[in-house]
Amino acid sequence: MEMKQPITIKVFGGEQKCASCVNLPSSKETAEWLEAAIARKFPNQVFIVEYVDIFTTTEGDNFLFxxxxxxxxxxxxxxxxxxxxxxxxxxxxxxxxxxMQQHGYQHPAV
Structure with a gap:
């Protein structure tokens, strides 16, 4: 299976943690963690992790979501x-x- 275009992973959240997420990392930290983990799993394959602050975004599809x-x-x-x-x-x-694998990303054989 061949990749058509890079996947964009959007992480929606806010600086303030939701009530049931108090002991978890912040949304921004989660976006950074995902980016690092995915880069290790699928090296040399292009993808985008986009953090969207739900309280400050003001336009477009990101605002609606x-x-x-x-x-x-x-x-x-x-x-x-x-x-x-x-x-x-x-x-x-x-x-x-x-x-990601369904969209053609491949984990290299060890």
Missing amino acids: AQRVVEEDLFYPVVVIHDEIIAEGNPRLKDIYDI
Whole structure:
């Protein structure tokens, strides 16, 4: 399977942690952690991790989704790939890896 274009992984969240996420890393820290973990799993393969602050974004699709996160009281960070929610709260790397592999990303043989 061949990759068509790089996947964009959007991490929606805020500086203030949601009530049930107090002991977890911040949304921004989660975005940075995801980026590092995915880069290790799929070296030399291009992808984008975009952090979106749900309280400060003001336009476009990101704004509309940020509103949804707030209005529906979703647990953030909310991880989104291709407009599909992959994780709420503490994301599971395996779920994200599986989706990336479905889109042609390959883990190199050891």
